[in-house]
Amino acid sequence: MLEIKNLHCNVENKEILRGINLSVQAGEVHAIMGPNGSGKSTLASVLAGNEKFEVTQGEVMFEGMNLLDMSIEERARAGLFLGFQYPVEIPGVSMANFMKVAVNERRKYLGLDPLSSTDFLRMMREKGKIVELDSKLTSRAVNEGFSGGEKKKNEIFQMAMLDPKLAILDETDSGLDIDALRIVATGVTKLHRPDNATIVITHYQRLLDYIVPDYVHVLYKGRIIYSGTKELALKLEAEGYDWLINQYQ
Amino acid sequence: MNRSVEQRLLDLYVANVDIVGEGFSVGLNSQRREYIEAFNLAGIPDRKDERYGLSDLRTLFDSREWEHYFTPVQLSALGGESLPSSRYRIEVNNGFCTETELCRLENGVVYGSLRTALQEEVDSARLHYNTVADNKGASLTALNSAFMQDGSFVYVPEGVELDEPILVFHRYGAGAEDVMGFGRTLLVFGAGCRARVQLIHAGDHGEGVDDRGSYLADYVREICVGEGADVHLSEVSDFSGNCHLLLESYVSQETRSRCEIHTVDLGEGTARLDYTTDLTGREAESYLYGLYLHGERERCDVGVTVNHLVPECRSYEMVKGVASGEATGSFTGRVYVAQDAQHTDAFQQSRNLLLSPEAHIYTRPQLEIYADDVKCSHGATVGQLDAEAIYYMRQRGIGEDEARRLQLHGFVNDVISHCCCESFCDWMTARAERKIATI
Numbered sequence: 299m300l301e302i303k304n305l306h307c308n309v310e311n312k313e314i315l316r317g318i319n320l321s322v323q324a325g326e327v328h329a330i331m332g333p334n335g336s337g338k339s340t341l342a343s344v345l346a347g348n349e350k351f352e353v354t355q356g357e358v359m360f361e362g363m364n365l366l367d368m369s370i371e372e373r374a375r376a377g378l379f380l381g382f383q384y385p386v387e388i389p390g391v392s393m394a395n396f397m398k399v400a401v402n403e404r405r406k407y408l409g410l411d412p413l414s415s416t417d418f419l420r421m422m423r424e425k426g427k428i429v430e431l432d433s434k435l436t437s438r439a440v441n442e443g444f445s446g447g448e449k450k451k452n453e454i455f456q457m458a459m460l461d462p463k464l465a466i467l468d469e470t471d472s473g474l475d476i477d478a479l480r481i482v483a484t485g486v487t488k489l490h491r492p493d494n495a496t497i498v499i500t501h502y503q504r505l506l507d508y509i510v511p512d513y514v515h516v517l518y519k520g521r522i523i524y525s526g527t528k529e530l531a532l533k534l535e536a537e538g539y540d541w542l543i544n545q546y547q
Numbered sequence: 548m549n550r551s552v553e554q555r556l557l558d559l560y561v562a563n564v565d566i567v568g569e570g571f572s573v574g575l576n577s578q579r580r581e582y583i584e585a586f587n588l589a590g591i592p593d594r595k596d597e598r599y600g601l602s603d604l605r606t607l608f609d610s611r612e613w614e615h616y617f618t619p620v621q622l623s624a625l626g627g628e629s630l631p632s633s634r635y636r637i638e639v640n641n642g643f644c645t646e647t648e649l650c651r652l653e654n655g656v657v658y659g660s661l662r663t664a665l666q667e668e669v670d671s672a673r674l675h676y677n678t679v680a681d682n683k684g685a686s687l688t689a690l691n692s693a694f695m696q697d698g699s700f701v702y703v704p705e706g707v708e709l710d711e712p713i714l715v716f717h718r719y720g721a722g723a724e725d726v727m728g729f730g731r732t733l734l735v736f737g738a739g740c741r742a743r744v745q746l747i748h749a750g751d752h753g754e755g756v757d758d759r760g761s762y763l764a765d766y767v768r769e770i771c772v773g774e775g776a777d778v779h780l781s782e783v784s785d786f787s788g789n790c791h792l793l794l795e796s797y798v799s800q801e802t803r804s805r806c807e808i809h810t811v812d813l814g815e816g817t818a819r820l821d822y823t824t825d826l827t828g829r830e831a832e833s834y835l836y837g838l839y840l841h842g843e844r845e846r847c848d849v850g851v852t853v854n855h856l857v858p859e860c861r862s863y864e865m866v867k868g869v870a871s872g873e874a875t876g877s878f879t880g881r882v883y884v885a886q887d888a889q890h891t892d893a894f895q896q897s898r899n900l901l902l903s904p905e906a907h908i909y910t911r912p913q914l915e916i917y918a919d920d921v922k923c924s925h926g927a928t929v930g931q932l933d934a935e936a937i938y939y940m941r942q943r944g945i946g947e948d949e950a951r952r953l954q955l956h957g958f959v960n961d962v963i964s965h966c967c968c969e970s971f972c973d974w975m976t977a978r979a980e981r982k983i984a985t986i
Contacts, residue, residue, distance in 0.1 A: 346942050374944035386939040390957025399953065400943035407944070439957065456943065 299324050299495050300345075300365075300464055305356035306520075307344050314340045316520035318356070322464065325492040329506055329531060330499045332517035333539050338499045339383060341517070342468040346380040347373050361463060374400075375407035377463030381453040381470050388440040393452075394422065396440050397459055404460050425458040429485040447478035454485040465489075466497045471505040483508030503535035516542055552608040553587050559615060560693055566617045567696060570666045578677065583693035589686035601877040601909050602819050602848045604687075607791060613727035613763055617696065619643035622718055631745065631974040633714035637699045640718050642730040642764075644697050655704040658713055661733055662697035671702040671735045679769040679797040679825070688795050691729050691767040698731030701744060705737035705773065712743035712781075712968055719762040719790055720750050730766035734780075738773040738801075743967040748784040748792055748814075761789040761816075768796045772804040774828060779807045781966035783975055786814035794820045800860075802828030809966040811975060812839040812847050813982045821850040826860040837866035838962040840979060841874035842986030848877045851895070855888040858918075862892075867962055868899040869955065870906035871986035877909040880925065886917040895925040900932065900958060902986065955983050 305318040314337050322328055330338050344351045345358065347370035358365040365373060388396065401421070402412040413421065422436055429451040441449050450470055457465050467486065471479055486509050490496060498509055506514075506528060514530040515522045516539065523546040524530070534542075550558070560567070560583045568576040591608050592599035622640050637658055638645040644660035649667070651657050657669060664672035680688050699715045717730055736742055750762065772778050784792055792814065800806055812818050824833045839847040853862040868876040878897040897910040912925040932954050940950035956979075963975045 348938060369947075370938065370941040371944050371946050374942050380942050382939065382942075386933075386935045388933075388936045388939070388954065388957060390960045391953050396940070396943070396945075396953065399945050399949060400940075403944040403946070460943065 299361060301357075301359040303357045305341075305344070305358060306354045307340065308352045308354055309340070309350060313354070314351075314520055315344065318517075318520070318522060320515065320522065322495050322497065324463075324495055326513065327490065327496045327498065327509060327511045329509075329511035329514045329528075330497060330517055331501065331514060331531065331534060336517040337520040338517050339468055342380055342466045342497075342499060345373075345378065345466055346370065371403070374460075375403055377404075379457050379460055379462035379465045381450075381457060381465065381467035383468040383470075383472065385441050385444075385449040385453055387442045387444075389442050391440050393436045393438060393440055394419075397422065397436075397456065400456070401459055421459065425455060428458050428488055429454045430481050431455045446473040447475060450474055450478065450482050451485070454482055454489075458485070458489055461489075462494065464495050464497070466499070468499045469501065470498070471500055471502060479505065480508065503531045506531050518543060518546060552605065553590050556690065557583060557587050563617055567694060570662070572665070572668070572673075575665065575676070579693045582689040586686045586689040586693060589689065592686060598821075598850055598879060601879070604793070604819070607763065607817070611725040611761060611763075614724050615694075615727050616641065619645075622720055630716060630747070631714065631971050633745070634711050635713040637701075637713065637715045638718070639697075639699050639715065639730060641720070641726070641728045642697060642766075644699060649700075654707045656707060656709060657700070657702040659700060660697055661700040661731055664700040664702075664733075669700075669702070671737075672700055672733060675735050675769065675771045676733055677769070679771055679799040680767055680795070685795060687765050687793055688767050688797075691731060691765050691795070694729045695731045695767075696729070698733070700733050701742075702735045703737060703740045703742045706739045707737070707742075708740065709742040712745050712971065714745045714747070717746070717748045717764075717766070718750070719748070719764050719786070719792075720759065723760050725760040725762075727763040727765070730764055732766075732768040734768070734770045734778075736770075736772050736776040736778050739775045740773070741777045743779045743781075745967065745971050746780065746782040748782075748786070748794075750786040750790045750814075750816075759789065761791065763791045764793065766792065766794045768794070770796070770798040770806070772798065772800045772806050772831075774801040775803045776801075777805045779967040780809070781968075781971055781975070782808065782810040783978065784812045784814045784818055784820075785978055786816045790814060790816040792816070792818045792820075794818070796820075796822045798822070798824040798833070800824065800826050800828065800831040800833060803830045804828065805832045805834075807834040807836075807967075809836045809962060810838070811963060811979065812837075812841075812849075813978055814847075815843070815845055817846040819848045819850075821852075823852045823854070824862070825854045825856060826862065827856055829857050829859045831860045833860070833862040835864040835866070836962045836965065837864070838868070838959050838979075839876055840869045840959065840982045840986060841876060842870075842872040844873045846875045849879070851878075851880045853882050853893065853895075855882070855884040855891045855893060857885075858887065858889045858891070860888070860891055862894070864895045865962070866897050867959060868897070868908055868910075869902065869958065869986065870899070870908050871902035873903075873905045874986075875907040875909075878911065878927070880912045882914050882916075882923060882925070884914075884916040884918050884921055884923065888918045889920045891918060891921040891923065893921070893923040897927040899927075899929045900955070901929055902932070952983055956980070959983075
């Protein structure tokens, strides 16, 4: 589904990613861990197409397409979803209006007709249940005045609405209390199917108690320095990154 | 031709004094002389006048040989323009009401031609005309008072709750010539009444008038809001042609009255919109929500003055501007709090979006406070569309143009979505959307 080969990227002439290689197949869950500043969020942004980042080398294939040639919205319509670490507030734009345009763009890409208002509202209600989203929030402006937990729930709600092939969740667990973490993580698990894939970026093993990864990768200084199975996350939680970094150096 | 604008207008007045005053009372006509003199003395406001510093009105007045008609002119039929539906409706062409008869409803509401109301000596018209706008220092208002021949009039008696809004539809234009005209509106709301009024200013949208001239409208409005009355006005100016609207709106509010105004300018010409509110009775509340959306070389200057003359009143103003292309927008706001107007609660905000490097926004919020126990605040922002929000929307599959459109819609939405009735909001929203698509 996703094939990253030797990906390099710069921000303001500073090299942040220094040769990432990663292969994700349908049905898989990958966790990306690593110390602060190792390039995890940059990788997510580059895959989403954020124009602040300049790709200098490498190749990314997504569903057989050259991802790096596609615009931000083309990537999204093709089924790439980024759960934001800091979801953006958009004053004056209602959740319903925003989601309706987004869902219909995705449907158009898939060759489906736009949803009728009734079907759309029904879908909003059903998908809202997955993350126990207060139905009042969907009539408010996008993320405006939402609490930290509500914003993260809202990300997973949008993921449920858009039904992506590949979801990249950038520190979706940060800033969540224990209950919200359970709700958000369970929501992601409910959306997992054999024909889609998830990349979870996290600092903490506790998220992986819910979203059980098939692979855990450790990113350090813009490279994946170690890959393992879910047991790796437990070992990192207990011992930190030093042993890996020392081994790498 | 070398005469000044002031001299030309004075000469025009003197030459036509009989036509202008025909049918009006001696008292009203004798005032005209004072007004034209006041205008001549004050002159067209120039840029030295702080309130007008951003609008070059002299150049506008000097730019053409403006014709003036003292009799109604037939405007071409409306070409495919749909208006919001309304049961109570007044149509005004170039300042003249199309119906001379007044409409009188069973509950005592009167609406229609201001000329007829004044000439038939309808008390509510006679007693209130030129009381709120009796401002000889404001030269455009004085000019209007000298030349006034007709306009629109609404009276809602004490305690009456008007079931549906009254629509006042102004159209301006005159075929191929460059024409100047005067419009006037008098709205009188009795104590404890509840009423909604919609005002539309539009150009001559007729078909086949390609060589259309320019139109310069000097329009004055007086609104008297009685004790405990609750009044809601929504106003749209949407000129398709080469129109220039100079609007001076005056509101006087008595004790515990509430007046809410929503005003949206989408016109392609230039507009200078001045709103003055006098809070003359305790616990009166005034709300003004303004919006202009401009592209190309369009221009809109908004002036808002609220005079807190007595204690315990509340005022709230939110004026939003969007300028794209080479458009210019300006806001001059002034909240005046008199010495004994204690416990005033006043808020004034100007929020603006600049969408292109050649567009200009000027904003000047001002407070002038002489009382010592008040809550007054103001603010002004000029910014751009939020790039993070656009990235966020694009990541959800929404195209860049659509993301910009959604964000602009979000910016203007709170002004247009709370106007006085749903069908008018829908109509206004559709107009605004159409304008957003062009800027």
